[in-house]
Each structure stands twice: as structure tokens, then as C-alpha cells.
């Protein structure tokens with residue numbers, strides 16, 4: 001296909017995705033923001049999280065028995081926790097904002113405390129295929145298992161970490177799709193990638209609808225990040241720089257992320273209208289994470305496209321055979337100067353900026369505060 005043909009097709013696809021979104025959002029904002037989150041007075045906030053490594057607080061390490069080694073965790077926990085980061089993830093900062101403890105991974109057998117909620121996120125997870133470990137669907141099934149066992153205990157007169165009202169009033173966060181979009185981009189040309197979004201979005205829709213049918217009412221959905229700014233993608237050899245934008249990121253990857261998010265935002269808006277008494281907030285993580293790179297000096301970052309923990313030196317310091325967890329990786333002295341920790345995941349410093357942006361509500365539709373679901 002010619003370049004002109006390709007860009008005309010791209011434009012058509014973008015419009016097909018974006019135009020209905022803009023229209024739908026304009027028409028429905030009053031309805032969407034009317035419900036809002038709510039909590040019974042005096043209740044502790046409860047959060048259930050579903051996702052991939054962006055919000056995995058140790059689930060993958062627990063599930064696979066992985067021995068994760070330093071320098072993971074060095075900037076905050078001072079030891080590896082199973083997070084793919086030098087410190088806290090976005091979800092950790094969100095929990096801090098609610099004054100609740102960090103979420104324990106569902107599969108972590110020792111030292112977990114589920115009284116504030118449960119983290120079902122597992123590194124590498126996708127929405128599809130639907131029935132493999134640890135797809136979104138499996139994570140939701142795990143939630144139902146957890147809920148059923150809790151209800152059993154309570155019905156027997158025993159205690160459970162979370163009671164019926166806790167489940168009902170909880171916030172349900174979904175942050176997944178990055179690995180689906182990334183996997184498609186690694187194997188298919190752009191136009192075919194976008195054509196494969198609907199079944200991915202259908203999985204997210206199904207997850208929300210199943211949770212809703214079971215009484216969940218407060219949903220917080222994250223879009224995918226700036227895939228084209230990840231050192232892992234940038235370090236793939238290329239013929240020339242025609243696909244590099246003014247901030248040094250890959251245009252095609254980012255276009256795909258933006259198109260995915262447009263469709264996800266539209267889906268969230270539809271769900272907001274369909275699901276009575278429910279609130280579904282969509283937050284644009286692409287805009288937040290792209291801003292980190294484009295405006296990095298404003299946030300005190302020196303090298304937005306280079307890993308802190310990796311191998312090979314500038315411009316990306318990323319080598320897939322010598323990644324952060326390999327013995328041959330090198331690590332920077334001051335991670336707070338870097339956006340990327342290991343080529344795929346952000347540093348704690350970048351996660352802090354991203355979490356603050358989420359908490360500002362500036363990137364959310366409807367623009368509800370994160371803690372609005374449970375003012376205690």
C-alpha cells in the first residue's frame with residue numbers, strides 16, 4: 001500500500017473511532033456525572049484491582065514462585081516486592097491517597113491482608129485469550145471465588161476481610177490492554193491491529209457487566225500508556241527515523257494506543273449510560289504518560305527514553321537479552337531522573353507524577369475525584 005493510501009486509511013479509522021466518541025461524550029456528560037460514587041458512612045474504602053504488570057504488586061512473583069532480585073524495589077521498599085519498579089506503582093499511590101494499605105496480591109499466601117481489598121493484577125496479563133492464566137476473565141473469576149468464600153464465612157457466623165457492604169461499595173479498577181495492543185503491533189500492520197480491538201474491548205465490557213450483575217457499582221478504568229515511548233519498543237532496529245515523532249517516540253505504536261483508548265473511552269461512556277446506579281470513570285493514561293516524556297524537564301526527568309536499569313547505554317539503554325532482571329544489566333545512580341525503570345515499566349518517580357495526574361481528575365471522564373466513591 002502507498003504511503004498516501006496508508007495515511008488515508010489511518011485517517012478513516014481514526015475518524016471512525018473518534019467521531020462517535022466525541023458525539024457520545026458531548027451528549028451524555030450530565031447523565032454520567034449525576035450518579036457519582038457513594039459509600040456507607042464510616043466505612044473503610046475497599047479497592048479491587050484487575051490488570052497487568054503496571055499494577056501488579058507481587059502477584060506474578062507469588063504465582064510463579066519467582067525470585068525477584070535487587071535493584072527492584074530499591075527506592076522505596078528497599079527490597080524486591082514483586083513489583084516491576086524501583087518503588088511504588090501508580091496503584092500504590094492511589095491507595096495512599098485513600099489512606100489505606102497497599103493492596104495484597106490475591107495469590108500471595110503469606111503476609112497478605114485483604115481488609116482494604118485485593119489485587120488480582122498479574123504481570124503479562126492480557127484480555128485475550130479469555131481462558132488462560134491470568135487473563136482479565138480469570139481475574140474476575142478469582143474475584144467471584146474470593147467473594148463467595150467471604151460470604152460463606154460470614155453466613156457461618158465467622159469473620160471475613162470484606163463484608164457484603166464492602167463488596168457493594170468498593171471501587172473496581174481495571175488497567176489492562178497494554179499487552180494485548182503490544183502483542184498485536186508486534187505481529188501485524190497497523191490497520192489490522194486496529195481491526196482487532198473490538199474483541200479486546202468486549203472482554204473489558206464483559207468484566208464490568210459481570211461485576212455489575214454481581215452488585216459492583218463503582219468502576220475506574222485506565223486506558224493504555226504511550227507504548228511508542230517505551231525503550232523496549234524504541235530499541236527494535238529500524239531502517240530510518242520516519243516513524244519517530246518530535247519527542248523521539250514511535251508514531252505507529254502511539255497511534256494504536258490512542259485509537260485503543262478512544263474506543264475504550266467510548267465503551268466506558270456507553271456503560272455509564274447503560275448500567276443503572278453505576279459510575280464508570282475512564283482515565284486517559286496515554287495523555288498522562290506521553291506528557292511525562294514530552295514535558296520531562298518540567299518534572300525533573302533528564303532521560304525520558306532511556307532506562308535506569310538495562311544495558312547498552314544511550315540512547316535507550318535497553319537490550320532484551322540483558323534486561324533489568326538479568327545479571328548483566330547496569331543500573332543508574334538516581335532513578336528519580338528517569339521515566340523508564342526497565343524499558344517497559346515506569347520508575348517510582350514517574351509513577352508518582354502519573355498518579356498525581358490521575359488524582360487531579362483532569363484526565364478523567366467524567367471528571368470525578370478518585371476518592372469520591374468512599375468519603376469516610
Ligand SMILES: *[C@@H]1O[C@H](CO)[C@@H](O)[C@H](O)[C@H]1NC(C)=O
Nearest residue numbers: 044096097098099100101376
Ligand atoms: C489514616 O488511617 C489511619 C489508620 O489506618 C488513621 O490512624 C489516620 O488518622 C488516618 N489518616 C487520615 C488523614 O485519615
Ligand SMILES: *[C@@H]1O[C@H](CO)[C@@H](O)[C@H](O)[C@H]1NC(C)=O
Nearest residue numbers: 044100101112113114115116
Ligand atoms: C489488616 O489491615 C487492617 C487495616 O489496615 C488492620 O486494621 C488489621 O489489623 C490488619 N490485620 C492484620 C492481621 O494485620
Ligand SMILES: *[C@@H]1O[C@H](CO)[C@@H](O)[C@H](O)[C@H]1NC(C)=O
Nearest residue numbers: 144145147148149151213214
Ligand atoms: C455474585 O457472587 C456471589 C458470590 O460469588 C454468588 O453467590 C452470586 O450468585 C453472584 N450473583 C450473580 C448475579 O452473579
Ligand SMILES: *[C@@H]1O[C@H](CO)[C@@H](O)[C@H](O)[C@H]1NC(C)=O
Nearest residue numbers: 002003238239240241242243
Ligand atoms: C523509511 O523506512 C520506511 C519503512 O520502514 C520506508 O517506507 C520509507 O520509505 C523509508 N524512508 C526513507 C526516507 O528512506
Ligand SMILES: *[C@@H]1O[C@H](CO)[C@@H](O)[C@H](O)[C@H]1NC(C)=O
Nearest residue numbers: 212215216217275276277278
Ligand atoms: C438504584 O438505586 C435505587 C435507590 O437506591 C434503588 O431503589 C434501585 O433498586 C437501584 N437499581 C439498581 C438496578 O441497582
Ligand SMILES: *[C@@H]1O[C@H](CO)[C@@H](O)[C@H](O)[C@H]1NC(C)=O
Nearest residue numbers: 287288290291292294295298
Ligand atoms: C506539556 O505541557 C504543556 C503545559 O502544561 C501542555 O499544554 C502540553 O499539553 C503538554 N504536552 C503534552 C504532550 O502533554
Ligand SMILES: *[C@@H]1O[C@H](CO)[C@@H](O)[C@H](O)[C@H]1NC(C)=O
Nearest residue numbers: 311321322323326327328329
Ligand atoms: C553476562 O556476563 C557474563 C560474565 O561477564 C558473560 O559470561 C555472559 O556472556 C553475559 N551474558 C550476556 C547475555 O551478555
